[in-house]
Amino acid sequence: MENSTLSPVFFNDDCYPWLYETVKKEHYSKAFVIVDSNTAEYCLSIFLQQLHTDVPVEVIELEPGEEHKNIETCIQVWQTLADLGADRKSLVINLGGGVITDLGGFVASTFKRGIDFINIPTTLLAMVDASLGGKTGVDMGALKNQIGVINNPVAVLIDTIFLKTLPPEQIRSGFAEMLKHGLVYNKEYWYSVVALTNLTNDDLDIAIKQSVEIKNTVVKEDPTEKGIRKILNFGHTLGHAIESYFLENKNRNILLHGEAIAIGMILESHISMQQGLLSEEEYREIKTVLLSVFDKTLFTDKDIDAITELLIHDKKSEFGMPKFVLLTETGKAVINKTVDKVLINKAFSDYEK
Ligand code: NAD
Ligand code: ZN
Numbered sequence: 001m002e003n004s005t006l007s008p009v010f011f012n013d014d015c016y017p018w019l020y021e022t023v024k025k026e027h028y029s030k031a032f033v034i035v036d037s038n039t040a041e042y043c044l045s046i047f048l049q050q051l052h053t054d055v056p057v058e059v060i061e062l063e064p065g066e067e068h069k070n071i072e073t074c075i076q077v078w079q080t081l082a083d084l085g086a087d088r089k090s091l092v093i094n095l096g097g098g099v100i101t102d103l104g105g106f107v108a109s110t111f112k113r114g115i116d117f118i119n120i121p122t123t124l125l126a127m128v129d130a131s132l133g134g135k136t137g138v139d140m141g142a143l144k145n146q147i148g149v150i151n152n153p154v155a156v157l158i159d160t161i162f163l164k165t166l167p168p169e170q171i172r173s174g175f176a177e178m179l180k181h182g183l184v185y186n187k188e189y190w191y192s193v194v195a196l197t198n199l200t201n202d203d204l205d206i207a208i209k210q211s212v213e214i215k216n217t218v219v220k221e222d223p224t225e226k227g228i229r230k231i232l233n234f235g236h237t238l239g240h241a242i243e244s245y246f247l248e249n250k251n252r253n254i255l256l257h258g259e260a261i262a263i264g265m266i267l268e269s270h271i272s273m274q275q276g277l278l279s280e281e282e283y284r285e286i287k288t289v290l291l292s293v294f295d296k297t298l299f300t301d302k303d304i305d306a307i308t309e310l311l312i313h314d315k316k317s318e319f320g321m322p323k324f325v326l327l328t329e330t331g332k333a334v335i336n337k338t339v340d341k342v343l344i345n346k347a348f349s350d351y352e353k
Contacts, residue, residue, distance in 0.1 A: 006223075007152045007156050009132070009156045010156070010158070027089075033058070033093045033095055034060045037062075046161065066099055066254070068099065086111065091115065101136075105134075114151065118156075118157065121156070122166070123166055125176075128178050128181070136150070142245075144244055172197075176265070179197075181210075181214040182330070183269075187330045193207055215232065234268060241310040270283060278327045278329065
């Protein structure tokens with residue numbers, strides 16, 4: 001099942017000639033396009049107009065949102081695939097954000113012990129992160145990505161035309177992962193994304209390509225996340241716990257993945273500073289930039305206790321508290337750091353200031 005070679009990534013006009021050559025009767029028996037109701041509305045007709053194929057095409061439409069990224073939805077899709085006559089030569093095409101590429105990738109990787117799939121990310125976050133690197137999976141209750149496999153799509157096709165209908169808060173959510181790529185890997189890239197956060201223009205296409213390059217370079221070195229790939233989890237140890245907590249507490253507004261990760265990056269930068277790894281000046285700059293893009297969220301003491309409790313269930317935790325990725329400077333990260341609970345509380349206090 002595990003496949004460590006990177007999937008090819010095609011951009012904009014290069015996507016459709018590749019699709020034409022690939023989605024043919026000589027290769028596949030049937031194609032199943034998985035969408036959610038939003039990508040059905042905004043992306044499906046654009047995609048189908050470009051898909052010239054002699055292979056029969058079926059569309060499987062799901063409810064949108066993280067709350068549907070679970071095993072129940074997988075069962076529904078496996079059943080639909082079976083009902084529609086999918087066989088081992090069928091192809092799954094995931095047309096959507098990270099929820100669709102994570103879930104559709106997992107469904108395809110497990111149906112009849114694995115059939116081919118293609119990712120066509122339609123959110124900024126999925127273009128620069130979720131559709132790449134082969135991680136697929138679903139949540140278990142409020143716990144994120146507990147069930148999954150690493151398996152690569154046949155290819156990733158990034159057509160930035162889909163960003164035209166994406167709401168601004170979803171664009172911001174994708175910026176969080178781009179900023180993360182800068183913070184853990186490339187200082188220059190961090191500054192170019194910081195400059196972009198105020199505008200949307202053609203520079204975005206270039207920045208997307210650079211983010212894809214950073215993610216793929218890191219993943220290529222360590223596909224199964226034994227070492228360096230862990231740097232991509234910066235902001236995610238606390239970020240995932242915060243995201244889970246908000247998912248679980250229906251009385252609180254839902255935080256988008258990128259919004260939760262942005263808070264996680266501020267907190268984990270503060271922890272980096274407290275451990276003497278990151279300078280105060282760099283921490284202050286990171287906090288200022290992130291708070292200029294993402295509104296501050298209020299946390300009570302009760303919230304903070306519950307979030308710290310959730311950390312123990314982080315899938316990367318081995319004995320109690322998970323190991324953290326911390327920064328030594330903007331553009332450089334270290335992995336496997338132990339963090340005391342007291343430092344987490346101090347990071348929350350500084351965040352609220
Ligand atoms: P999402 O898939 O929920 O998409 C966000 C919203 O935008 C949804 O309502 C969706 O219907 C809508 N949408 C999608 N494309 C649209 C378009 N072109 N126009 C208008 N609306 C559109 O969420 P996301 O932010 O793309 O992804 C978040 C998920 O990705 C999380 O589950 C996270 O765990 C996962 N993720 C996975 C990886 C990985 O390596 N596998 C990495 C990062 C994030
Ligand atoms: Zn993420």
